[in-house]
Amino acid sequence: MRSSRENVAHAGLLTAKYSAFYTDKKAVAAGEKIVSDSACRRCHNIGADGGTAAADLNASAMKYTGEYLDGKIKNVNEYMPDFHFTDGERRVVILYLLNAASKQPKKVSEPYVAYITPSKKGAFEKHCGGCHRMITRIGGGKGTGNEAANLSGLLTEYFVSSVLPVGGKHWTEKRLKEWIKNPRSINKLAVMPPVRITDAELDKVIKDISGK
Numbered sequence: 001m002r003s004s005r006e007n008v009a010h011a012g013l014l015t016a017k018y019s020a021f022y023t024d025k026k027a028v029a030a031g032e033k034i035v036s037d038s039a040c041r042r043c044h045n046i047g048a049d050g051g052t053a054a055a056d057l058n059a060s061a062m063k064y065t066g067e068y069l070d071g072k073i074k075n076v077n078e079y080m081p082d083f084h085f086t087d088g089e090r091r092v093v094i095l096y097l098l099n100a101a102s103k104q105p106k107k108v109s110e111p112y113v114a115y116i117t118p119s120k121k122g123a124f125e126k127h128c129g130g131c132h133r134m135i136t137r138i139g140g141g142k143g144t145g146n147e148a149a150n151l152s153g154l155l156t157e158y159f160v161s162s163v164l165p166v167g168g169k170h171w172t173e174k175r176l177k178e179w180i181k182n183p184r185s186i187n188k189l190a191v192m193p194p195v196r197i198t199d200a201e202l203d204k205v206i207k208d209i210s211g212k
């Protein structure tokens, strides 16, 4: 009878710390900026937009408490990058996730299946997996490297490159092939060594990355 708005919103599961997702527009905007700068949408759907390699965070936000989501961002699994956020940053990120989810119409979708154990060794593992890792919806987690970028969602609009010259932040298949064979043809300062690879193997790597 005396339920507050947050109790109504999440059936009593939402604690005060995360209850301002509806009212604190400044905090929500700060969270939105962090989510955008971190390119979470390479792997997750958030609000109306995003990839499908990992959990749909609208569904997660509807299903779990703020604490639960917080724990997942703080102590990440193998294929989610550790963003090293402060407590304050995680709080606003979660406010944004809750806010974004609350605005989405509930849709019935196929159940999400998480594959987070490394799959059998394929072309990506062989040629790239020592330095990189990634997760795809169909292929699951691939690679074990931590010293170079997590390549999940590489060929989608959600991946924002840190090496492509200004004005072209997104990868295409053609540029990626050039990069793999000779990174310095794309960026003179590239650190990644050229990968010695046949065209057939290169096609397999691209297939692994696009998750098809």
Ligand code: HEC
Binding pocket: 034, 035, 038, 039, 040, 041, 042, 043, 044, 053, 054, 055, 056, 057, 060, 069, 070, 072, 073, 077, 079, 080, 081, 083, 093, 114, 115, 116, 134, 135, 150, 152
């Ligand atoms: C490289 C891919 C990748 C990126 C980028 C990524 N995540 Fe994740 N995230 C995962 C994976 C994998 C899981 C484990 C669950 C799954 O397989 O979907 C996960 C789980 C989560 C969960 C728990 C979901 C649940 O239902 O248990 C939250 C919350 C989350 N991520 C938030 C974020 C946020 C916020 C960002 C950006 C700051 C982010 N993630 C970026 C891959 C990613």
Ligand code: HEC
Binding pocket: 127, 128, 129, 130, 131, 132, 147, 148, 149, 151, 154, 160, 161, 162, 163, 164, 176, 179, 180, 183, 189, 190, 191, 192, 193, 195, 205
């Ligand atoms: C010996 C380690 C190593 C191997 C093997 C390797 N990479 Fe890299 N890769 C790097 C490093 C280091 C970077 C960081 C960017 C740079 O080169 O300046 C990088 C960057 C990248 C980027 C740019 C990411 C961005 O921000 O746009 C892509 C794409 C990439 N690698 C793809 C691949 C693919 C595909 C393979 C396998 C065919 C591969 N790499 C193999 C070390 C490696």
